[in-house]
Amino acid sequence: MNWSNCVRFAVTGIVMSWLLLVGHMSQARAQQERPTAPPAGGPQITPAPGSPEATRTIDGHYIPAPPAPFGGQINVNAQGSKPYWPARIVPPKGAPNVLLIMTDDAGFGVPSTFGGVIPTPALDRIANSGLRYTMFHSTALCSPTRAALITGRKHHTSGFGVISEMATGYPGYDSIIRPETTTMAACLLQPQDRHRTP
Numbered sequence: 001m002n003w004s005n006c007v008r009f010a011v012t013g014i015v016m017s018w019l020l021l022v023g024h025m026s027q028a029r030a031q032q033e034r035p036t037a038p039p040a041g042g043p044q045i046t047p048a049p050g051s052p053e054a055t056r057t058i059d060g061h062y063i064p065a066p067p068a069p070f071g072g073q074i075n076v077n078a079q080g081s082k083p084y085w086p087a088r089i090v091p092p093k094g095a096p097n098v099l100l101i102m103t104d105d106a107g108f109g110v111p112s113t114f115g116g117v118i119p120t121p122a123l124d125r126i127a128n129s130g131l132r133y134t135m136f137h138s139t140a141l142c143s144p145t146r147a148a149l150i151t152g153r154k155h156h157t158s159g160f161g162v163i164s165e166m167a168t169g170y171p172g173y174d175s176i177i178r179p180e181t182t183t184m185a186a187c188l189l190q191p192q193d194r195h196r197t198p
Contacts, residue, residue, distance in 0.1 A: 049087065056087035065089055096188045099126065102149055104142050108134070143175070150183045157181060 047053060050071050058065045072084030091097075101123070103110075111120040113127045114134065139145045139155045147160035155161060156172035158181050167175035177183065 050082075050084040052085045054085060054087040055090045057092040058089055059092075098184070098188065099130075100149070100184070101126075102146060107138075147177060150185070151177060151181050152184065153181055 056068075068086050070084055073080070073082040075081045108114040108116060110116040110118050111123055112118060113120050113123045114132070136149070139148055141155075141163050143164045144155035144158075144160040144162065147158040148155040151158045159172060159174050159176045159178065161173040162168075162175075164175045167173060
């Protein structure tokens with residue numbers, strides 16, 4: 001190995017280490033900024049907190065939900081310890097039941113759900129208990145298709161005439177979904193929460 005290769009490997013190692021350090025620092029900062037307690041009103045846990053059957057609802061303004069603190073006891077042996085199961089998060093009563101699935105680079109001819117050649121039994125079960133929409137038009141690009149799907153509007157109207165990385169400062173191509181071109185998630189918010197961003 002010659003001297004230039006050694007220098008190249010050393011520089012690469014330094015840059016990779018720096019990127020890892022920055023990533024860890026960003027994660028640590030995000031953990032510190034993430035709320036440790038639920039917003040006012042708190043989660044509603046049923047039945048008994050810590051039981052395997054326990055569930056809780058959240059208001060959805062912080063996703064993912066902050067981890068719940070461990071409420072059990074850990075001692076030197078199992079007899080003196082008390083387990084505590086984290087409550088499973090469930091939607092609040094009356095919440096919309098919407099599941100949106102989008103797969104890149106795949107059309108109706110792929111999953112068995114729409115007559116394709118690849119068996120997709122889990123998707124088949126979901127589709128059989130819901131509605132199938134087969135008139136959606138792909139834009140042939142990933143982020144414009146997503147923008148059209150989540151807004152229900154043409155991709156240019158949603159600001160995504162091109163993929164996000166190619167955004168320009170022109171109308172229809174700036175990759176910005178504006179309030180007047182709202183998303184499904186915003187439409188499904190409860191009226192009292194509509195001033196918040198989903």
